[in-house]
Amino acid sequence: MTIDAKNILVSYTKNGKKDNTISIINSVDITIVPGKVTVIFGRSGSGKTTLISVLAGLLKPQEGSVLYDDIDLYQQNDDFISDFRSKNIGFIPQGQSLLSNLTIKENILLANNNGNDSDRAEELIELLGLSEREEYLSSQLSGGELRRCAIARALINQPSVVFADEPTGDLDDDNTQIVFELLRQKAKDGAAVVIVTHDESAYNYADIVYRMDGGVLALSDTQK
Amino acid sequence: MNIAKLPLKNIISYKKRTIGLILILVILTMSLFGGSIFIKSLNNGLDSLNERLGADIIVLPKDAESEVDLQNLLLQGTPGYFYMDKSILNDLESIEGVDRISAQYFLVSANADCCSVKVQIIGFDEETDFTIKPWLNESYQGVLKDDEIIVGSMLSTKVGHTLKLYGKEFLVVGKLEKTGTGLDTAVYTTGDTVKTLIEAAEDKGISILSKQSPDDVISSVYIDVKDGYDIDTIVSDINLNNSEVKAVRARTMMTSTSDRLGIISSAISFFVKIIWAFAAIILIAAFYIITGERKKEFAALRVIGVSRKKLGVLVMSEAIIIGIIGSVFGIIITGAFMYSFSVLIGTRLDLPYLLPGVVTTTYYILVTFISVVLLGTISGLISAYRAVSVDTARILRE
Ligand SMILES: Nc1ncnc2c1ncn2[C@@H]1O[C@H](COP(=O)(O)OP(=O)(O)OP(=O)(O)O)[C@@H](O)[C@H]1O
Numbered sequence: 224m225t226i227d228a229k230n231i232l233v234s235y236t237k238n239g240k241k242d243n244t245i246s247i248i249n250s251v252d253i254t255i256v257p258g259k260v261t262v263i264f265g266r267s268g269s270g271k272t273t274l275i276s277v278l279a280g281l282l283k284p285q286e287g288s289v290l291y292d293d294i295d296l297y298q299q300n301d302d303f304i305s306d307f308r309s310k311n312i313g314f315i316p317q318g319q320s321l322l323s324n325l326t327i328k329e330n331i332l333l334a335n336n337n338g339n340d341s342d343r344a345e346e347l348i349e350l351l352g353l354s355e356r357e358e359y360l361s362s363q364l365s366g367g368e369l370r371r372c373a374i375a376r377a378l379i380n381q382p383s384v385v386f387a388d389e390p391t392g393d394l395d396d397d398n399t400q401i402v403f404e405l406l407r408q409k410a411k412d413g414a415a416v417v418i419v420t421h422d423e424s425a426y427n428y429a430d431i432v433y434r435m436d437g438g439v440l441a442l443s444d445t446q447k
Numbered sequence: 448m449n450i451a452k453l454p455l456k457n458i459i460s461y462k463k464r465t466i467g468l469i470l471i472l473v474i475l476t477m478s479l480f481g482g483s484i485f486i487k488s489l490n491n492g493l494d495s496l497n498e499r500l501g502a503d504i505i506v507l508p509k510d511a512e513s514e515v516d517l518q519n520l521l522l523q524g525t526p527g528y529f530y531m532d533k534s535i536l537n538d539l540e541s542i543e544g545v546d547r548i549s550a551q552y553f554l555v556s557a558n559a560d561c562c563s564v565k566v567q568i569i570g571f572d573e574e575t576d577f578t579i580k581p582w583l584n585e586s587y588q589g590v591l592k593d594d595e596i597i598v599g600s601m602l603s604t605k606v607g608h609t610l611k612l613y614g615k616e617f618l619v620v621g622k623l624e625k626t627g628t629g630l631d632t633a634v635y636t637t638g639d640t641v642k643t644l645i646e647a648a649e650d651k652g653i654s655i656l657s658k659q660s661p662d663d664v665i666s667s668v669y670i671d672v673k674d675g676y677d678i679d680t681i682v683s684d685i686n687l688n689n690s691e692v693k694a695v696r697a698r699t700m701m702t703s704t705s706d707r708l709g710i711i712s713s714a715i716s717f718f719v720k721i722i723w724a725f726a727a728i729i730l731i732a733a734f735y736i737i738t739g740e741r742k743k744e745f746a747a748l749r750v751i752g753v754s755r756k757k758l759g760v761l762v763m764s765e766a767i768i769i770g771i772i773g774s775v776f777g778i779i780i781t782g783a784f785m786y787s788f789s790v791l792i793g794t795r796l797d798l799p800y801l802l803p804g805v806v807t808t809t810y811y812i813l814v815t816f817i818s819v820v821l822l823g824t825i826s827g828l829i830s831a832y833r834a835v836s837v838d839t840a841r842i843l844r845e
């Protein structure tokens with residue numbers, strides 16, 4: 224699935240005053256292609272999370288369109304977008320986003336939309352080194368374990384698009400490598416993978432590199 | 448694990464939250480269900496007493512105490528007795544408009560072996576009685592023999608058992624229907640038997656009558672007025688022409704009780720309304736606050752593709768399930784309490800108290816259940832609205 228975002232504009236009005244508008248994303252155009260890892264680098268506050276929220280159908284931009292092949296996402300209703308996200312998009316949020324009253328495995332299976340694919344869940348749990356933790360409640364886990372669980376959850380439905388927002392933020396080097404390898408593999412299998420990060424080591428896994436600054440996106444001049 | 452299982456999972460795993468909400472709902476249920484049953488039982492008690500009296504006019508000896516005694520006897524089951532000259536019966540019979548008329552004889556037992564307390568003995572006239580025999584509950588159809596008695600529903604003796612009164616054995620041949628009044632703790636027999644008991648008592652040195660013979664006295668007269676005659680006119684006629692007795696309209700005698708009951712009922716309905724108003728506000732506020740604290744959870748569900756609609760349904764389901772659990776618990780607790788302690792409540796109240804039957808109780812159960820679940824649903828709706836308007840992108844950045 225190819226994502227084609229055009230002229231994306233996100234802004235917020237401060238204190239409800241119209242003339243006090245700050246723009247977060249400024250006329251961004253981006254095309255995400257299947258089979259490739261797209262990495263977006265950028266300073267804190269540059270608008271990376273906002274941009275991928277827009278791309279994943281979680282935030283409707285003031286202007287611009289997001290096309291998944293020929294589906295104009297924000298022309299659809301919420302039921303459609305939600306269902307579409309569930310089936311096609313794996314989203315790894317920047318912060319903690321697991322349900323604390325469910326175990327690791329339950330959290331992963333909750334996102335599973337084709338029945339209870341326990342085998343697939345086990346496979347991901349194993350791959351991400353969570354086997355010993357699988358029956359733990361998510362409230363009993365470390366930040367890094369939670370992050371890996373969120374990654375497994377995002378991949379449970381074999382999505383054709385993966386968004387990872389700082390997926391290695393709280394991981395050690397070994398686990399960082401495992402996660403990047405895993406995402407790299409997803410791309411090899413045909414998925415469109417987008418990684419948002421500060422972590423320069425992501426560069427080694429990237430096919431296409433963007434840099435974001437003050438809401439403006441540009442292709443990096445250090446393309447591989 | 449899937450979304451459909453989530454409401455129940457949440458209810459079970461967030462125990463404190465669940466218990467808190469259920470507690471509020473139980474209080475709501477208890478106040479509504481308990482209050483309704485209580486008020487209904489009081490009304491039932493009064494109705495049953497009115498019905499049981501079955502008479503339009505009651506004639507008593509003309510002294511201040513006898514009317515109070517009769518009221519205490521009827522309302523609280525406090526045993527008592529008083530007598531007047533039997534000749535009044537003939538005078539009353541001849542009054543124009545009197546349809547049925549029957550005398551009764553009262554006596555209080557010395558400690559009967561059935562009961563830890565003294566019981567009221569009421570003697571009635573087999574031939575003329577129209578206030579007691581219609582309420583015979585069990586099989587007995589015949590005529591009471593000298594050594595036979597009928598008992599009120601609250602006495603622990605059974606039909607076929609015997610009971611000793613003033614040293615004499617009596618066979619229990621019938622039991623009356625429950626009325627929730629003092630009549631439930633009385634023993635019923637014929638007037639003649641009461642007379643022999645009075646004699647037996649006097650033989651034992653218990654003086655009951657000062658000078659008259661038991662054959663010359665009666666305690667009260669019940670009169671049923673023919674249709675078309677004015678009851679009040681007859682009452683005042685009796686009072687004008689007989690200086691020894693006092694006639695009261697049965698309904699008038701009940702007015703003070705009825706007034707008290709009205710006051711109690713309105714006080715209770717008032718409290719039920721206050722409790723509802725407060726609990727409803729607390730419940731809605733609790734749901735509102737809880738939903739606010741669950742924003743992260745809702746955002747997480749949105750990320751994995753749960754639509755706003757499904758999110759709303761999820762929150763609603765939780766509220767409805769909790770509503771159902773709370774009201775069912777409340778109904779069971781209240782029902783168990785009201786039905787196990789009904790006798791105690793009745794005694795404490797000094798008022799006729801008769802629990803409603805199955806149909807009415809079922810009706811109250813349904814009304815309570817629906818009201819409480821509805822309130823839970825409304826609180827849920829407010830939460831659901833909050834949940835679906837969650838700004839996912841913003842929460843994910845926090
Ligand atoms: N709802 C909002 N209201 C006001 N300002 C917002 C809102 N959402 C985002 N912003 C602002 O937009 C800017 C971009 O935020 P965003 O989270 O996209 O940055 P980021 O690049 O992901 O940063 P980081 O690397 O720290 O995660 C920030 O300055 C933030 O304060």
Ligand SMILES: [Mg+2]
Pocket residue numbers: 271272273317388
């Ligand atoms: Mg961010």
